[in-house]
Amino acid sequence: MNSSVKAVSDKLSAAPGGINWFKYASPQTFYPLAGRLIPLFAWPALLLFAVGLYVSFFVAPTDATQGDSYRIIFIHVPAAWMSMIIYLAMAFWCALGMIFNTRLSFMMSQALAPTGAIWTFLALWTGALWGKPTWGAWWVWDARLTSELILLFLYLGYMALVAAMDDPRRADRAGAVVAIVGAINVPIIYFSVKWWNTLHQGASVSMTSAPKMASIMLMGMLIMALAAWAYSIAVVLVRVRAIMLERERNTDWVAQMLENRP
Amino acid sequence: MLNILLAVIRRDLLLAWRRRTDVFTTLVFFVIVASLFPLGVGPEANLLRTMAPGVLWVSALLATLLSVTRLFAADYADGTLEQMLLSTEPLPLIVLGKVSAYWLVTGLPLVLLAPLLGVQFDLPQGAIGVLSLSLALGTPALSLLGGIGAALTLGLRGGGVLLALLILPLYVPILIFGAGAVGADAAGLGAGAHLLLLGASFLSALAISPWATAAALRIAME
Numbered sequence: 001m002n003s004s005v006k007a008v009s010d011k012l013s014a015a016p017g018g019i020n021w022f023k024y025a026s027p028q029t030f031y032p033l034a035g036r037l038i039p040l041f042a043w044p045a046l047l048l049f050a051v052g053l054y055v056s057f058f059v060a061p062t063d064a065t066q067g068d069s070y071r072i073i074f075i076h077v078p079a080a081w082m083s084m085i086i087y088l089a090m091a092f093w094c095a096l097g098m099i100f101n102t103r104l105s106f107m108m109s110q111a112l113a114p115t116g117a118i119w120t121f122l123a124l125w126t127g128a129l130w131g132k133p134t135w136g137a138w139w140v141w142d143a144r145l146t147s148e149l150i151l152l153f154l155y156l157g158y159m160a161l162v163a164a165m166d167d168p169r170r171a172d173r174a175g176a177v178v179a180i181v182g183a184i185n186v187p188i189i190y191f192s193v194k195w196w197n198t199l200h201q202g203a204s205v206s207m208t209s210a211p212k213m214a215s216i217m218l219m220g221m222l223i224m225a226l227a228a229w230a231y232s233i234a235v236v237l238v239r240v241r242a243i244m245l246e247r248e249r250n251t252d253w254v255a256q257m258l259e260n261r262p
Numbered sequence: 263m264l265n266i267l268l269a270v271i272r273r274d275l276l277l278a279w280r281r282r283t284d285v286f287t288t289l290v291f292f293v294i295v296a297s298l299f300p301l302g303v304g305p306e307a308n309l310l311r312t313m314a315p316g317v318l319w320v321s322a323l324l325a326t327l328l329s330v331t332r333l334f335a336a337d338y339a340d341g342t343l344e345q346m347l348l349s350t351e352p353l354p355l356i357v358l359g360k361v362s363a364y365w366l367v368t369g370l371p372l373v374l375l376a377p378l379l380g381v382q383f384d385l386p387q388g389a390i391g392v393l394s395l396s397l398a399l400g401t402p403a404l405s406l407l408g409g410i411g412a413a414l415t416l417g418l419r420g421g422g423v424l425l426a427l428l429i430l431p432l433y434v435p436i437l438i439f440g441a442g443a444v445g446a447d448a449a450g451l452g453a454g455a456h457l458l459l460l461g462a463s464f465l466s467a468l469a470i471s472p473w474a475t476a477a478a479l480r481i482a483m484e
Contacts, residue, residue: 153431160427164418173481174414178428181410181474185432188463192435195459196442 025102027244028253034237041234048227055220063217072130074220078228079123080144083151084186086116086232090158091183094176104240106172107247109179110162111240115232117155124148143194150189154182168247266351270359271366277336278367284332288368289375292325296379307384314383315393315444319437322372322397323404327429329368330408331415331422333360334479338416347483354472357479361409361472369401385444392447396460400440403464406471407432413478436463 024030056074063070090112097105127145128138139145158178165171248254278285299317300310337343346356376397380390411429415421443456 150431150434153427157424157427157431160424161414164415164420164424170481170484173484174478177410177414177474177478177481181432181470184470185435188435188466189431192438192459196438 025104027104027248030104031244034241038234038237041230045227045230045234048223052220052223052227060217060220066134069133072126074224076126077221078225079119082228082232083116083120083123086112091179094179098176107240107243111236111243113155113159115235120152120155146193147190267355267359270356271363274360274363285367288325288329289371291328292321292372295321295324310383314385315441318376318379319441323433326404326408327426330412331425333364333409333412334416353476357475358472361405365402365405369405372401373397389444389448392453393444396440396443399460399464400436403436403467406467409475410471410478413475416482
């Protein structure tokens, strides 16, 4: 199996006149590229956050039924989106790393994990802050809340496993197995929790029954979501650069880069 | 193909038979944990009856978690595992054999003992039958998923706690369907849907986890 994968990757990298898909798969070439990309995401993130927060606090009107407490969705919804997308991205990089045996893929996945965990935590925290005035409880065993909590556990498990191994090669691959098995399980967990809730007591609260959103509110939320994307990409690139330097500290390219530094 | 599976099962069962106390500790742990709950929440029969499926299922889950660390540990320590990895027989099949033997030694006794604990919790007769059935379908899935975690944490410091962190989130669907089956039966809804989902979880675990465990073992022994 490995030889056929190798053949495919050789073909991809040796395609005459084609793009070399693997050029940036090496830390040596990706490090400067990531450095150039960071400001391209960091500055838009700052700008979008500023605009998004302005829209959500001053432009968007007060909600007729929920009052001002609804404004938490401007951070809550993007956080929840990011928490799920980043887990998928993590599993994607892990799968890529297992298939093509590229070091950088695993580094990307490890750089993504803390950001994903923070977003998950933030989604839970802001959800609790919103739930108290709206539902009258900090925590409800609602399907979404529960599956988000389990997602947080999956992130923590991945990070704990990677941190527990001293040999980075083993940590990479073992972490990848966990991330991929977890990704297969995420939909199963989500539906099981959903059915558990509906079969037991019936949904006492539902987010879908909320009145349709005004377009300016939706706009604010989308701006914040874009900001969250840009922020996540920038932060992950910064972190992956740090991981690259740490892992490759004994290689020539790091030594050369440090030498050329003024 | 079948020979190697049976050979591994026979070997592991023989080893377990030579060290009988290990089997009993898991079983006693299960009984003790389940017995602690009434002491904690009070002896009210109605409350205990509603809690019973969840309590027994969580106890079974913790008992599995506690014992599954031993699945590969002894073979890892004495070098047998290395020979298994070098063998020309497919590793997922060997893993399947080991997990099957492990379930026969730890899972099956739990299934057989559960009705007794169900009586302790004053479960009605029909619910006890469903409880046994749900455990019979669910514990193999617990063993299979536990195998992945055991292989991943092989030889790590603090492996036990790490194993819990890795595997417990994956156990959530099985716990929900398993305890839900008993709860639904007690509520008069019929346990069919839950049991079918539990069977589906078992089959998908059977399809995926021997390969994932084999991959994890190769990573651990690299």
